[in-house]
Each structure stands twice: as structure tokens, then as C-alpha cells.
Amino acid sequence: MRLSRYFLPVLKEDPKEAQIVSHRLMLRAGMIKQQTAGIYSWLPMGFKVLRRIEQIVHEEQARAGHIPMLMPTLQPADLWRESGRYDDYGEEMLRIKDRNKRDLLYGPTNEEMITDIFRSHVGSYKDLPLTLYHIQWKFRDEIRPRFGVMRGREFLMKDGYNFDLTKEDALHAYNRHLVSYLRSYERMGLQAIPMRADGGPIGGDYTHEFLVLAETGESEVFYDSQITDLTFGDRQIDYDNVAECQAVLEEFTSRYARTDETHDEAVYAEVPEERRRTARGIEVGQIFYFGTKYSEPMGATVRGADGAQVPVHMGSHGIGVSRLLGAIIEANHDDKGIIWPEGVTPFHVGIVNLKQGDNSTDAACDAIYAELQARGLDPLYDDRDERAGAKFASMDLIGLPWRITVGPRGLTTNKVELTSRRTGQTEELSPQEAIARIAQIYQPVLGVTVADK
Ligand code: ATP
Ligand code: MG
Numbered sequence: 001m002r003l004s005r006y007f008l009p010v011l012k013e014d015p016k017e018a019q020i021v022s023h024r025l026m027l028r029a030g031m032i033k034q035q036t037a038g039i040y041s042w043l044p045m046g047f048k049v050l051r052r053i054e055q056i057v058h059e060e061q062a063r064a065g066h067i068p069m070l071m072p073t074l075q076p077a078d079l080w081r082e083s084g085r086y087d088d089y090g091e092e093m094l095r096i097k098d099r100n101k102r103d104l105l106y107g108p109t110n111e112e113m114i115t116d117i118f119r120s121h122v123g124s125y126k127d128l129p130l131t132l133y134h135i136q137w138k139f140r141d142e143i144r145p146r147f148g149v150m151r152g153r154e155f156l157m158k159d160g161y162n163f164d165l166t167k168e169d170a171l172h173a174y175n176r177h178l179v180s181y182l183r184s185y186e187r188m189g190l191q192a193i194p195m196r197a198d199g200g201p202i203g204g205d206y207t208h209e210f211l212v213l214a215e216t217g218e219s220e221v222f223y224d225s226q227i228t229d230l231t232f233g234d235r236q237i238d239y240d241n242v243a244e245c246q247a248v249l250e251e252f253t254s255r256y257a258r259t260d261e262t263h264d265e266a267v268y269a270e271v272p273e274e275r276r277r278t279a280r281g282i283e284v285g286q287i288f289y290f291g292t293k294y295s296e297p298m299g300a301t302v303r304g305a306d307g308a309q310v311p312v313h314m315g316s317h318g319i320g321v322s323r324l325l326g327a328i329i330e331a332n333h334d335d336k337g338i339i340w341p342e343g344v345t346p347f348h349v350g351i352v353n354l355k356q357g358d359n360s361t362d363a364a365c366d367a368i369y370a371e372l373q374a375r376g377l378d379p380l381y382d383d384r385d386e387r388a389g390a391k392f393a394s395m396d397l398i399g400l401p402w403r404i405t406v407g408p409r410g411l412t413t414n415k416v417e418l419t420s421r422r423t424g425q426t427e428e429l430s431p432q433e434a435i436a437r438i439a440q441i442y443q444p445v446l447g448v449t450v451a452d453k
Helices: 021-028 046-061 079-083 111-121 167-187 225-229 242-253 322-329 359-374 388-398 431-442
Strands: 034-036 039-042 074-076 094-097 105-106 130-139 156-162 192-196 205-211 217-225 257-259 276-291 301-303 309-311 315-321 351-355 378-381 401-405 416-420 426-429
Touching: 021 034, 021 322, 039 046, 046 130, 046 156, 046 167, 046 322, 074 079, 079 105, 079 111, 079 309, 111 130, 111 156, 111 315, 156 167, 167 192, 167 205, 167 242, 167 276, 167 315, 192 217, 192 276, 205 217, 217 225, 225 309, 276 322, 276 401, 309 388, 315 322, 351 359, 351 388, 359 378, 359 401, 359 431, 378 388, 401 431, 426 431
Parallel strands: 192 257, 351 378, 351 401
Antiparallel strands: 034 039, 074 105, 094 105, 130 156, 156 315, 192 205, 205 276, 217 257, 217 276, 276 315, 301 309, 401 416, 416 426
16 A cells, blocks of 8 residues: 555544543554544554454454354344343443334344344254354443443454353363464464453353453453463464363463452462462453353254254353454554554555655665565555655554665665564665565465365
């Protein structure tokens, strides 16, 4: 993309309404525009990052054998009356009447609808296991929408639902989700720690929230510092292997890590004192096993091997896709702006032309731009007629991880500068070397295609 042709409405001043850094930087970098409390338009660059995050989620769900679909945002109230949640949900649910006075609602989540789809089409244990998911907008009329996209009213969520014959199988689905979530967050450049959460009325040990540590997090968390040493990395996993997935769950959940909702001083006291940590965290996902909570009242049963009808065991698993933009920025910025991790950056590399209008500099930039694109990379070329200082300030603000700076002086010896946004370190290289370096850096990030299992 050439910046002169793009729509990137960068703000010069800090917006007054933003209380936290990610909100401020998203507004300043022209990524979002608030339309009313907790409801945002996604301007092109914000939309691009949102899409990159969605893509990672899709790829990792496909790897785990989970099947994508799409359910509507509006749902009939009757389904929620069947589960009893129409009355229980309270003011957070946006209730709507259509012209025929039928009650609808803007879905805050989809357990009822997916259970309805399941009961309409699946009748035998032979069709199990089954995990379906979608990435769709949700609406929750939060009392206090704030912090930009972190606590919106309309927000994008990935929500997945597993259907299994037995509790044992459903717990394997739970573990698959845990593994796929660990992989997803790491690809986004985040460490999200699974913490034992409150199962609410469902109870039991079978829910974990994933938290990104950040000062601005809304949850207070308590953990054993050893847990921050764990990474999933690029190890291979067979998602059909029950023991392998269980081992990952045990590895990542055996150390103390809880939110204030489940914190237990007595258990925490068993952690050696020098490893006890208190911090704040942003919830970026949650997984649940809830058994037959919905399948029983809604009649989602299958014929078992012995011919008897049994309610299926279910779980639901959510990732806060739009909240993740805020969380990623909270964890990756400095006083000049955002520092995107390579996995989610809106553009892979910025090209700064120091002397726009100079024939040889323009030609060199055009050639670099074309070559990067030919290699499957997505560069942003700042071809505006602006001072170098202004171009650098915009690049730092929008936070592309790499910048290639091209000026007439360097070109006399066939040199450009390659600068890392994170470290600020600059190297002088030939244009070909700089392109090769960028291609190499992004090789692990690009071209991940996963066929549906
Ligand atoms: P919270 O405790 O933050 O209100 P929740 O536990 O009610 O969230 P879930 O039902 O677990 O949310 O939804 C799955 C994910 O969706 C959450 O982990 C979070 O990342 C995201 N999410 C929930 N509410 C919002 C919101 N108002 N704005 C943006 N993202 C949200
Ligand atoms: Mg939650």
C-alpha cells in the first residue's frame, strides 16, 4: 500500500477520552473511531489487524480439527426461554422487537443457538465428537464500557462449542482448546496464562481463563512466577492423542495461577515465597466444560451404542478477538507508539522515502516496494511529500516492526537502512540484502495454510 493512497487518519494530539495506552494509541494511529459508547468503526488499519488475528484463530482451530461456520447476530428469544437464560441474563442483553412484535435479542453468546442446530441435525453417537465454532460480533450492554475495544458493548468473539458422548471425550475437547489457544496467543506475540477461573453456578474445576499480564488489566491475579517461563513454542502436537493433550494441560495448569475470583490464600501460601506474584491481567479467552447444562433442557440427545437416548456433553470456548488488539498493544508499545509483533502487524515493513520527488530515490523505493510484494510481503510505502521527521514519527506511532529508509546519500553506495522498531537498531544494507532479510524474518509467519481435517 502507498500511504498517499491509503486512509490512515493519524491524530496529532492525544485524545482526551482515552484512559489507557492501547486506547490512546489505537485512536492516534487511526485504527478505530468511536460511534457511541462501546461501539466502534474499524478503520482500515485497525480492520487489517483484526483480520490478522482472526486468521491466526482460524488456522489454529483448523489444526485442532474444529469446524468453522457462522451464526447470525440476532437470535429469537424463544431459544433462550428454553434454557432459562432469557430471564437470567439481565440488563446486559439487548432485547429487540421486530415489526411483528416478536422478541429477538442481539446475541451475547451462542450456546442456545448451537444446541438448537445440533439437535436438529445430529442423532447418533457415531456423529460425535463434533466441535463447531464461529467468529461473530456479540453485544453485551456493559454497565461501564471503557478502555476502547477492551470493554466494548459490540465486540468480536470467537466462540466454539464441543459435543461429545461422554465427559471423558468432552474433557479431551477442553484440552484441545487449551492447546490451540496457547498456540494462537503465542503466534500473536502474547503470553496468555491459563488461570483457574470461577465456574459460577456450573462449578467444578473445568474452566480456565487466559490472562495477559498488564498493569491496566481489570482482573487481579496471583501466580507462581515459574509459570511465566512456560512456552508452547513450535513443538508438534497430535490433537487426536488424548494423553498428549492432557500432558499439556497439566504442564500449563499445575502451578498456582488464579484470578481474584478463585484465589485461595491457603493454597497460595504453599508456593515458595520468592515465587509468589501478584499482578493485573487482561482476560483474552476462557474455556468451559459444562456437561449437559444446555443439552438436557433443550433435548440435545444422541442415540448411544445401546440404543438409549443420552444428552450430549458440551463445553464452550471463547477468544476475545477485538479485545486482543488492545491487549497486544498494552503488552507491546513504548512512548513513541505501538510495536506490533510480526504475527499480527498490519503491514510487514514500512518504506520511508527521504527525498520524495528525487528520481533515483523514488525509483529505488518503487523497486523495493515491488520486490517485497512479489515475495508475498505486505509493505507500507510512505510516499508522501513530508519531512523525514514527520515520516519517522508516523512510522513509530503505527508501529510496523521493520522500516527500510531510502535516501539519496545512501543510494550513492547502494545502501539503505533497515531499522527494528523494537530495538531501534539500524543496519546499512544493500536493497537486495534488506529485502532478503525481511523475507527471512517473515518466513515463519507467512503462508500458513491448514486444510480442514
Ligand atoms: P469479562 O469478565 O471481561 O466481562 P466474560 O468472562 O464475561 O468477560 P466470556 O463470556 O468469557 O467473557 O467471553 C469470552 C471472551 O470475550 C472474554 O475472555 C473476553 O476476552 C472477550 N470479551 C468479553 N466481554 C467483552 C467486552 N465487553 N468487550 C470486549 N471483549 C469482551
Ligand atoms: Mg470469561
